[in-house]
Amino acid sequence: MRRSLFGRTWLNVIAAVLAVFFVFPVYWMFATAFKQDSDIISPTPVFVPLNATFEHFTTAVNAPKFWTYVTNSFVVTIAAVLMSLVIATLAAFAIARMKFRGRKAFVLVVMMSQMAPWEVMTIAVYIISRDNDMLNSLVPLTFFYMMMVLPFTIWTLRSFIAAVPKELEESAMVDGCSRTQAFVKVIFPLLAPGLMSTSLFGFITAWNEFPLVLILNKDDGQTLPLWLSSFKTAFGNDWGATMAASTMFAIPVLILFVFLQRKAVGGLTDGAVKG
Structure with a gap:
């Protein structure tokens, strides 16, 4: 004892x-x-x-193009998370419920893409964006952020869908629901913990991303991480303003984490042991 x-x-x-x-x-x-x-x-x-x-916060907020960078960060982050949730939900349902040729290979590709370091792809991403005349645009940034969080989202949601008994879905179909209606009314409401945990992961990943925006975007196309890295240079050794800017950059993630922490932690745990 x-x-x-x-x-x-x-x-x-x-x-x-x-x-x-x-x-x-x-x-x-x-x-x-x-x-x-x-x-x-x-x-x-x-x-x-x-x-x-609050003088340092005033200095940071009044920095040139601050609100432009705030808007850019929220637009690309939220859009990337929403797109990844939609695509991953459909892909996870196909993996968990359907039998098709190449299913195991697809799952293996998803796992391998999750392990690959995205930093090594920056040159290829730059060439693709340059050849399509999309440098300094939020569109390629949004799509690449979506692809960064997509493998983890698919893998996590697949575990949640696989944990839902097939009998519930079949009962709904016997009662007159189509397969789509059965998914929306039976399976989708049970995915809330998984959707919250993957949303939190995706938001943090896209919100903090630095290498891609450093290469692809300049001036009005920048996001907060890139702006924050040049903040000290713009204001000399104004450590108070630098820390105020860092605080404002961290606040959205902290708020989201506090709001989703119970569901997110439970979702990550459940997704790790189910399926």
């Missing part, structure tokens, strides 16, 4: 230490965004901004 309690105590201590190491940089970013300039450059670290200021 003592040994078991001792083991749990050490596990809790290790977990607490790791949490501090992971959480402290985030806290320091948020705290620095509200500090006075004198507190930021003070030789003695100021851990709590008692004299908080």
Whole structure:
């Protein structure tokens, strides 16, 4: 009993230490965004901004083309996530419910594409966009982001669909539903945890993506990650404004995670053990 309690105590201590190491940089970013300039450059670290200021946020928001980049980021991210959900849901249903030639090969290709590092494809992506006169456009960026999150979405939703008993679908069809109606009324409502977990993964992936937008887009076609990387150069050593910009960049992901965390974590766990 003592040994078991001792083991749990050490596990809790290790977990607490790791949490501090992971959480402290985030806290320091948020705290620095509200500090006075004198507190930021003070030789003695100021851990709590008692004299908080919103001046750095004003500087970041008033930066040239800030709202253009915000709009671009939301447009390409939301569009990529929605497109991947639609395509992945149909593909996952086909894999889980239908028998067709090349089914196993298709599943293998999906898994391999998930393992491939997308950074090695940047040159090919650039050539495709250039030859089709689509550089500095949000359209290729949206499609490539969609393809980045599509394999994971297909694989996760396939597990959820496979976990739904076929008898439920067959009963709906016996009662007069077509196969499409049975999917919409029976299977689709049960996919909510999987849709939420894959949406969160897709949003984070597309929202934080940097190499592709660095190569494909300039000026008005940039997104927030690229703007954030040049923020320090544009404002010199204004660390307060830089941390304020970083804070605003992180807020949408944090809000989405807080809103979806229970369903998303449950969805990832269920998708890993079902099917």
